[in-house]
Amino acid sequence: MSFHRFGSWLLKESGKKFMYGVAAATSVTIGCLHIVPNTFLLDKYKDVVHLYKNGFTVPVPRPLLERFNKAIDLLEIKEQDRKQFKPFMVFGFDIFSAGTFFSHYGVIIGLPDNFTYIDSDYIDKTKIQLLESSIPWESDEGILLLKSLAMSDIGQIYAIAREVHMRQSPKYFIDFLSSVSLFILAYGAGTHCNARYNLYAKPRFVRIVLYGMLGLFAYLNYIFVKDASQLYYERKTDEYLINKSPVFKEGGKEFYENILNRNRALRTLMGKLGEHNYSPMGNENYFIRQRHLPLVQRKAFFEDVHTSQDLM
Template sequence: MAVLFLWKAAAFVQKHRTGLLAVSCAGLFGANLSYHVCPEQTFKLWYQCWTRGQPAELSEKLRSLFSDVLQDVGVKSTNCYQPFAAFGFHPVSAGIPWLPAGSLVGLPANFNSTAEDKQGIVNRVIMINGKEVDWESKEGLTLKEALIFSPEAQKFAIAREIVYLQSNSPVVYAAVLPVCLAGTCLSGVAIKQLLGLYSGPMVFRCIYNITLAAVGLIGYFLAYDAVSQALDYRSDRQVAIISKDYAKGGVEFYNKVLSRNRTLRTLLGKQGEKMYAPSGNLFPRYGFRLKHAPYTSRRDLIINILRVPQA
């Protein structure tokens, strides 16, 4: 009975493979883009910072800073970008500016901090390996210093998220999987016809299909990581060329991110050695995969931009 069902299913797929491929690609594209279409109902609920059981309000200082960055980036429709208070220590973003829901950019509490006033850092409890961070210890002082950014570094980090959304990067990300799926299926059919596998034994076709699926999956991972790194570099480059202050802010931002990661490597012990390299870069989580460009290379890219004589 099961063999008969599989046979009928295979015949159905063979007969309607073009339509099924189109529906599958459209479904994958929509699924990957879903939380960018409705960021208020999905993304914001996940990243919203809460205090005393209520959503945290964004300070006027950060709202003003966000407005200044929008103006520097050259955003015309400022209503398409809305800030909110997010947890964590870096800005986050989601959405597509030209859709009705617009885009959201989450700003962390430590962006309220300055060298003189460290509120937003020391008034927060951070647990590492089940222990609260002692802000007065050597590692605590280093971590605290790494979490305090100058206004230029803050502007760079915020502008990078805005440029990322402005250049339709979420759409590019969402298109990688359906494009790889379509390419794998179409090339697989063409190679089958070229090799005459359709008229050959079924066992050969099964082995070929399994091999093709494995190659397609590896190709998707490599393509996704390559696109991700290219978008990282593009966003950094576009923000760094706004002005020399933004470029200097970018160098400071990545230097402090690297410093923070080195400190976390020490605080986390063996787990930290698996997550962070001695330089402060992230180790790949899944073997050969490197989803984001290394922080050192992103910093060096901005340093090279600063070295180029201004026209």
């Protein structure tokens, strides 16, 4: 009964004003979900993903810091802009980044612990577990995984440069603007349809269906814009880096080869979960969406450049 009265109140002028306020608050909230973690709470975000040892954050080792600075040097970033990029040790075996170059809060670049591995023979295998279980390092997949964790300097330099350059792109603003504008568009379309076709006089179910369709339309368009812009800027980043320095050309090829080998090993070692996450070739599996360029395609891009140069 109370729900029925609330629904009837929403059809009144005061209820419509209330929903307008809710829509405005929702649009602000959506915007904040993009802005806050990458600006005001960037340091808190870093604390969550930081690598810890015995309760303390692990500092970036000097050799790894030198490789980070080498990547910045090769990108020819201006001296006054270098302070925008702050390296730290991140949990896990994937490089990480957050923030935007266009904010005074800057960008954080998370460097995985395996970037400190000199050679696969020097890796402390007892500290590495998979799904809280030990890894059969003597198996073919275990050997492949161990080999993939150790990466040369140029592979690491490419990975760092890739994250730095991506954070210099307008991708952050595209995600922010598309999410807010599509929500506002969906709300405006719903309000227009209600007024034009007098849907307030129709059963509540009609409006619920309309709102659901508009919401689904806005969400699908948002993920399309988000994924399409991600693929575009990943492609542009590789094109930029491959023409910027021979180090990036060699490093990109090695980096993706290591990641593909790691994923192929994990596909077997993780069982059903591995088959769900990775393809037999080592690509990341996605359901419907394509969040990133296929790793095989990115590796082939660097190999094709090498082949073209050899033929010349």
